Amino acid sequence: CPAGSNNTCTQCAAWDHTANKTADDCNTWHEPLYNYTCYHNNTVTQCAVGKNITLSQIRCFGPARRYHGNNVNLTMGGCGTCEEAVAQRAGFKLRECSTCKIQPV
16 A cells, blocks of 8 residues: 555555455565666666566666667667567677676666
8 A cells, every 4th residue: 555544455555455365465565666777779768667667676677788770779778688678589689788787776
């Protein structure tokens, strides 16, 4: 339930009304969930739309530091990992790509 709420567990989204029990360990800690953005063609692009992911799953890809080719799928960058982009037959080699991940402080 929201902070400061006097609602009981059954009045919050954590309650599974179909099974009549807690859906997600009501009132226990869960790693925060996020939506995030990456640059694609120099434009901020929403990633994982409709999906809540954990901080450790946030990834963007782009050309490796020493890449001098012209594969637009790579030079435009995007959401996800290099491995995911290569698996989608983006037309570049894994060694040409760099995956960025968030560095928590």
